Amino acid sequence: MKDEIIPRYEHPVNLPLAETGQAGRTSGGMSEKEVNAMMERRRAVRKNFTCPLQVQAISGDAGNFMRNSFCRNISLSGLSMTSFDFYPVNGNVHLQIFSDAWIKLIEVIGHVVWVEQLPFQSKYKIGVEFMDRSSEMDRSISRLLDSEDVQGD
Numbered sequence: 307m308k309d310e311i312i313p314r315y316e317h318p319v320n321l322p323l324a325e326t327g328q329a330g331r332t333s334g335g336m337s338e339k340e341v342n343a344m345m346e347r348r349r350a351v352r353k354n355f356t357c358p359l360q361v362q363a364i365s366g367d368a369g370n371f372m373r374n375s376f377c378r379n380i381s382l383s384g385l386s387m388t389s390f391d392f393y394p395v396n397g398n399v400h401l402q403i404f405s406d407a408w409i410k411l412i413e414v415i416g417h418v419v420w421v422e423q424l425p426f427q428s429k430y431k432i433g434v435e436f437m438d439r440s441s442e443m444d445r446s447i448s449r450l451l452d453s454e455d456v457q458g459d
Contacts, residue, residue, distance in 0.1 A: 352381040353451055359387055360402040364415070375432075377403065382447050384416065384435040393418050393432055401434065405450055412446045414438050 360372040375389040385401075393399055395418050403412040416434035423430050436443070 352379040352384075352386070354378070355380045355405075355450070357403060357405045359404070361387070361389065361391070361393070362400040363393055364398040364400055372400075372402065378431070380447065380450065382436075382444055382451070383439075384419070384433065387432050387434065388424075389430050389432055390428060392430055393421065395419065395421055398437070399434060403450070405453070410446065412443070412450065414443055 355377055357377045359375045359377050361375045362372045363370045373389070373391045375387045375391070378386040378388055380386075380403075385403075397418045399416050399418060401412075401414050401416050403414070405412075415437045417437050418432060419435050420433040421430055422432075436447075
């Protein structure tokens with residue numbers, strides 16, 4: 307029988323193996339090893355960094371509001387965050403990154419590249435690739451990465 311996505315999701319998502327009903331596979335049909343490899347494929351080294359974020363889905367729906375989330379790690383090319391809200395793979399988001407290390411608010415548009423629901427929780431780990439790669443944004447992220455609050459992997 308072909309894997310089917312759990313009905314509450316309208317798009318492929320890498321659900322925890324316990325929720326898919328098939329050992330060693332995710333709802334998207336990928337093995338756990340394939341999911342881990344996808345999550346580790348990066349253009350830049352990520353550093354552990356916890357800070358508050360505000361996230362807004364970008365769509366034609368004017369009812370989207372900024373929602374609170376938390377950054378888990380960050381690099382020049384993107385970040386990983388934890389959120390109570392679901393953002394679909396291939397969707398775009400507006401991010402506001404807050405940090406004591408860098409007084410200026412960093413705003414960037416990102417593209418959701420992976421989503422994983424945390425086991426037994428209504429929380430998601432979400433990987434976002436930055437779309438706005440201006441030199442000013444790169445400088446802001448570099449300053450943040452150079453701060454003492456950010457730890458290497």
